[in-house]
Amino acid sequence: MQTALFCVPAVVAVASGAAVFTVDSMARATYALALSFVAAGTSLLLLDLAYLGVVTILMMVMEMAIMAVFMVMFMMNPAGLMPMSMLHNKRGAAVISGGVFLALGAVALLVPWPERRGTTPADPTRAAGEAIMGSKMLVMTGVGAVLFTTIVSALVLAVSRGRYGDDEGAQDGHREGRGPHGGHGGGQDAHAGHTDHAGHGTHAASSPQEDAA
Amino acid sequence: MTLELFLLLASALFAVGVYGALSQQSVVMVMMGLELMVNGVIVAAAAFWYFLAPAAPDGQVLVLVVIAAMTVDMAMGFAVVTLLFRARDADMTDMAAELKR
Structure with missing residues (x-):
């Protein structure tokens, strides 16, 4: 049953x-x-x-x-309104996955697994809870640290570049073009434009001094 | 209900996940394949706990760790996908092949 x-x-x-x-x-x-x-x-x-x-x-x-x-x-x-195939190496993938299944299935069936030791506790949930809060607390503390690190690193990776990133021009309203790639390039162009302006300004300010000298 | 039956189920889930992860071009579908593979590991770990050493809670804790690993894998995977899409509009695995020689 x-x-x-x-x-x-x-x-x-x-x-x-x-x-x-x-x-x-x-x-x-x-x-x-x-x-x-x-x-x-x-x-x-x-x-x-x-x-x-x-x-x-x-x-x-x-x-x-x-x-x-x-x-x-x-x-x-x-x-799925426009059916399309988004596969590559379909045959190779099928062969590899079939091989993986055969190998794992052979291990499952052929390995002489040891005898069962002990019996199921009366309340497995309670046993898991006591283990988490007792003998396995270090494991769960490590898992907690890993999860926090994941939160921070996922945010760092996924957030768009802003005030302290490459895309300074986007903050000044100079962002042009469609999509992140275009915006990125637009930001660099805008930044380069600012530098150029500054260079011109310096040059213009120094020119009279050079003339006077 | 035996250990072998559960391990066969886990093997089948893992193999289907391998097929998906290797054959799909879309990153979202590759992530689905990875999730199926981890799901097979969860089933196998639970079966090992129940059929081999039910008195010790180690198997249950292993299942919890694997579930956490699945969460981390999904969060980091989608973060990298978002980064790739922002950087170069890439949403297919073949569009991000710079490390391929």
């Missing part, structure tokens, strides 16, 4: 995961990936991991929501 219960989310997870890369529409791909993650989270629930299963499902749903925003930002064809 439990095997049957496991097979349903397992098949759904793999099938919808494969559908991500076969459907035309990016929106459908996002929903397929969300379904795959929910099914994988459901399989975690079968392992008595109530907390981790629910956390996985909630996190994946939120990630898919964020990914949908980025999809609208970056994709040429987010709604």
Whole structure:
């Protein structure tokens, strides 16, 4: 019975995961990936991991929501109204992924896994919480530091160049052209223009002195 | 319900993710492939905890660490994509091949 219960989310997870890369529409791909993650989270629930299963499902749903925003930002064809192929090296990728599956599947089936040690705790969530706040606190502290570093570095990478960056001209209203590349170039041109003006000014101011000398 | 079944599920998720990460040109779709691969790792870690050493909480903590790694991977990936798009309007992997020899 439990095997049957496991097979349903397992098949759904793999099938919808494969559908991500076969459907035309990016929106459908996002929903397929969300379904795959929910099914994988459901399989975690079968392992008595109530907390981790629910956390996985909630996190994946939120990630898919964020990914949908980025999809609208970056994709040429987010709604699938204009079917197009955006693949490269399809055959090589299929061969490599098939090889990876065969190798990992062989490891899963052929390795003599050790016997189960101990039994599942009465409340696995409580056991995880006590580990996080006790013996594994250093691990979670490290994870917290990494997450904070990620916040800072992601902002530094993604924020547009401004007052202290390369794009000084944009602050003076000299930004011209479409898009970031054009704006970047426009800013440099504007900066070069200022330098040029300053040079002319210096030259003009010094000319009378040179004439007098 | 055995460890081998769960590991086969994890292998299939990982392999599908590898296919997506290698075959897609769009950066968003490559990120989806990476997420699928990490999802396979989550399933495998949970299965190892349940079937091999359920008395110790190490497996659950490993799952939490992998979930955090997935978050970091997605945040940094999209930050780099945003930077690339700002710098040179690149939203496909083939448009950012300067390091290729």
